[in-house]
Amino acid sequence: MFTVQYKRFLKPLGKVVLALSVIFPVAGAQGGEEQSDAVGFEDVRLEVPHQARPLEVALWYPVREKGYPMVIGDNPVFRGTKVWKGSLIEEGSFPLVLLSPGSGGSPVTLGWIASRLVRQGYVVAGFRHPGTTTGDSYPQRAAEHWTRAEDISAVLDFLLGKSGFAGSIEAQDISVLGFSLGGLTALQVGGARPSLSLFREQCEGSARKREDCQYLASGGVDLSLLDGEAFGQDLRDSRIKRIVAVDPALTPAMPVKNRESIAVPTLLINLGFEGERMWATDLSDQGSGFAGDLPNSEYWTLGGANHFAFLGECKDGAGIILQEEGEEAICEDPAGSLRSVLHEKIGARILGFLKK
Known part of the structure; x- marks a missing residue:
């Protein structure tokens, strides 16, 4: 979906959420962590x-020589993650993961998975997609989703070309990991091509209003004015060798013929038990059926989770802040579940797939 609840949280809580991209020093000097x-x-x-x-x-x-410690993504709602800015990269070449957040999201909110990947020997590049990122997010730009896939290819050009990271990236081992609208982005660089006419038909005729349709309608987006050719263009990038898509958006609007042509090895993840997932992101036969149509894919579901379990861990009292602001309960996990435990399971499954 287009992460309507997350988007609604981000925009009104300006002072809180803008801190998602603020970096805070950590008290004390170097120490505590092993170099590796x-x-x-x-x-x-x-x-x-x-x-x-x-x-x-x-x-x-990965770090060879540490710079200075910082915490990124810390604010009154989310816990931040510790990093070392200005560090020297470890010698050698490393597989690359391109990380695309959901609409209204920030890569630092997904620092938990980025850090796990780095500790397993990956370089991670996370995107603040213009028009669909924290503090700069609009339904119209979410509808023009194809620019996000173009972001992926442009950054890949940079990282493999003129950047100081070029010699540290294994060019034959590049993956994309996307969440929600970022899941669509990941699928698009693998060859997915959503149909605007099919999406319009679903939004206008569905007896059960989809979350993504509602989000775009709330922002005044007129689907009849979108560029159908751009909406469904081929954005595949042959440099991408694997895809991980977590609760990806717009799969119901992807024609079956196109689904069968996506050849890149793909891990599809749905959060939540069957019948409890968002309709717009459900990949099972009860939803879009996308998981059963992709020829070179694995489908994994995690019960006891919800869509927002992929976001960072929340602080004590975050739920009260959200409630006072009249926002969605993005920090409320299903009864009996801990987000930290869910992250361990999700992280292990993603790493297991990437290392195959």
């Missing part, structure tokens, strides 16, 4: 031809 466990971090801004504003990318990487 330290996670390096840098921010990069790129001028790309398809975006009117610079594209911001967060980079996590």
Whole structure:
């Protein structure tokens, strides 16, 4: 889906959520972590031809020599993650994971999975997609989702070309990990092509209003004015060798013929038991049926979770803040579940797939 609840949380809580992209120093000097466990971090801004504003990318990487400790993504709602800014990257070449958040999301909110990947020997590049990122998120830009896939290819050009990371990336081992709208982005660079006419038909005729349709309608998006050719264009990037899509958006609008042509090895993840998932992101036969149509894929479900379990861990009292602001309960996990435990399970499944 287009993460309507997460988007609604981000925009009204401006003072709280803008802190998602603020980096805070950690008290004390270097120490505590072994060198091999330290996670390096840098921010990069790129001028790309398809975006009117610079594209911001967060980079996590294995460390040879630590810089100075920081915490990223910390605010009154979410717990941050510790990184080492200004560090020297470990010698060698490493597989790359391109990380695409949901609409209204920030890569630092997904620092928990980025850090896990780095500690297993990966470089991670997380995207602040213009128009669909924290503090800069609009339904119209979410509807123009194809620019996000263009972001992926543009950053990949940079990382493998003129960047200081070029010699540290294993060019034959590049994966994309996407969540929600980012899940769609991941599938698109693998060859997925949603149909605007099919999406319009579903939004206009469905007896059960889908979350993504409702979100775009709430922002005044007129689907009849969207560019159908751009909406369903082929954005595949042959450099992508694996895809991980967590609760991806728009799979109901992907024609079966197109689904069968996606050849990149793909891990599809649904959060929640059958019957409890969001209709717009359900990949099972009870939803879009997408999981059964992809020829080179694995489908994994995690019961006792919900869509927002993929976001960072929440602080004590976060639920009260959200309730006072009249926002969705994005920190409320199903009874008996702990987000930290869910993260361990999700992280292990993703790593198991990437290392095959």
